Amino acid sequence: MEPCETIRRFVVFDIGKTNTRAILADLASGQEIETLRMENRVLPGPPYPHLDVEELWLFLMRSLREFAAGARIGGVIVIAHGATFALIDDSGLVLPVLDYEFVGPDELAEAYDRLRPPFERTGTPRMPGGLNIGAQLFWLRSRFPNRVAQAQHALFWPQYWTWRLTGRAVSEISYASSHGDVWDLRTRIPAGGTMADVTGGLFPGLAPAHELAGVIRPDLAHAHGLPEGIPVHVGAHDSSLALVPHAGAGKREPLVVMPTGTWLTAFAIGVERMPAGGMLGVMASLDIFGHLVPNFRFMAGKARVDLLAEEDHELPACPAEHCELRQEPENGRFRLVDSRTGQPVRLPVPDGGRKADHLDRLLAREAVRGMQAIGAKGVIHMTGPFAGNRAFTQALEKYWPFPIELRSYEESLVDQVTALFREAGR
CATH class of the missing domain: 3.30.420.40 (ATPase, nucleotide binding domain)
Structure with missing residues (x-):
């Protein structure tokens, strides 16, 4: 090389x-x-x-x-x-x-x-x-x-x-x-x-x-x-490539790498212990260098597309704190359900509000819930479409007690490949 x-x-x-x-x-x-x-x-x-x-x-x-x-x-x-x-x-x-x-x-x-x-x-x-x-x-x-x-x-x-x-x-x-x-x-x-x-x-x-x-x-x-x-x-x-600039040799301080797109994935860098199983989306894998990395994944991008396309005006409104995402097994589409009853619901959107903004806040809350479950700490390094979504990032800033750094996708991808070969040459 x-x-x-x-x-x-x-x-x-x-x-x-x-x-x-x-x-x-x-x-x-x-x-x-x-x-x-x-x-x-x-x-x-x-x-x-x-x-x-x-x-x-x-x-x-x-x-x-x-x-x-x-x-x-x-x-x-x-x-x-x-x-x-x-x-x-x-x-x-x-x-x-x-x-x-x-x-x-x-x-x-x-x-x-x-x-x-x-x-x-x-x-x-x-x-x-x-x-x-x-x-x-x-x-x-x-x-x-x-x-x-x-x-x-x-x-x-x-x-x-x-x-x-x-x-x-x-x-x-x-x-x-x-x-x-x-x-x-x-x-x-x-x-x-x-x-x-x-x-x-x-x-x-x-x-x-x-x-x-x-x-x-x-x-x-x-x-x-x-x-x-x-x-x-x-x-x-x-x-996993998104981790390379943050998880190479000697770079194991606690932080979160969050690539987004169809999937949103939060990797807890610096934790290196197996998380408790059981919560949907919580898992662990090995990074490119063989380090154990707890992570949390959910289809935030797909859920957003599905829910914004849904005609849900006839569904009862449910407070955001009682809403949860559920994927229908027969067709893979996402719905919102009331966590107490399991019934389909919609988010309450006040007059003049935007359904997308309320949904983005719910998705940000879901991301934070997952990060907490895997023991993540530190600055979030986010790339992909959600990095340009102001409602989502503002909600994340509200719920997460550490700074958030945003990068464009193509720019960060070139950095990741460059870092991969730099680390390989050490």
């Missing part, structure tokens, strides 16, 4: 749940040069709702070609949202990449719950639909046993793209340990015992996120008009 100072152009593929960005950055100056975007699609099936992998692939190749036309590319790294994996053999996918919002895995919840490891080993709470990778894989084994039997590897979402670019199959610890049920936090290997029948040796060995996985395959370079020899790095979980 070349030092950051000599890499003038670097490409970051940031695959979010809703949108994907291709960012051309100058790591020497820490500047974003150009960003291309596309909206992700979920295809309805058959055989089940799945991600539009080929449209993503075309976007990645077009972006690389456009960026390479202007300057030499010194490296490529893929970061991606969680709870997603690909089953592959030598020729490619053996099954479509399941959308984690698909509720199909819940059909086998009772049987799967008898197999999954305890929270104390994996830091993983039981989550609905496909939000536990183990539940996805268990369901796929049951419904498509012959297809799964063909698979040579199960690749986490960033590493699927790394493999497709280079031909090298690896796993990475920040993704492997993120609410999947599939990795043991203590042993740093795939969960054994009854889960061995689910994982079946499909996950390849670990490699650091910064490590050089290889170079873009010569046949791809030729087919897409790219220069040969472009380096490709292992890649990482998107939320």
Whole structure:
């Protein structure tokens, strides 16, 4: 790996749940040069709702070609949202990449719950639909046993793209340990015992996120008009990359890193102890450097979109302190319910008030409740859409007794990648 100072152009593929960005950055100056975007699609099936992998692939190749036309590319790294994996053999996918919002895995919840490891080993709470990778894989084994039997590897979402670019199959610890049920936090290997029948040796060995996985395959370079020899790095979980500038060597003072988007995640840096399980959204994972990090996650962005789109005028108003978010299992949509009765309600909005502002205050309160549950303390470093949401940040300032620092998404992402390679070179 070349030092950051000599890499003038670097490409970051940031695959979010809703949108994907291709960012051309100058790591020497820490500047974003150009960003291309596309909206992700979920295809309805058959055989089940799945991600539009080929449209993503075309976007990645077009972006690389456009960026390479202007300057030499010194490296490529893929970061991606969680709870997603690909089953592959030598020729490619053996099954479509399941959308984690698909509720199909819940059909086998009772049987799967008898197999999954305890929270104390994996830091993983039981989550609905496909939000536990183990539940996805268990369901796929049951419904498509012959297809799964063909698979040579199960690749986490960033590493699927790394493999497709280079031909090298690896796993990475920040993704492997993120609410999947599939990795043991203590042993740093795939969960054994009854889960061995689910994982079946499909996950390849670990490699650091910064490590050089290889170079873009010569046949791809030729087919897409790219220069040969472009380096490709292992890649990482998107939320975990956000920790790097704050959790590198010698940086373990208490603080909170809060990337936001479809998901809001609060990482308690400097705590390094397993939180008590039981509260929805509370979990623990390992960061890119292998540190234990308690964290709290909820789909704040999706909940906001769902609730603002809902026509709820006929519902009874409920005081905010008695409202709670609830996700409907049949369709994944969020509703507000009265915590005392479980009945659907709406927030009271005074004349002249904005429903969005009241909802943002409720979401901020939920974030604080989660941070308290994981023992978080200190300054909040927030990135993503909620960092530009004044009603949300004002409410957070009211509820949280420490300062809040806000950064734009693309600017902070370039900083994160730069920090990753800086820390790797120590």
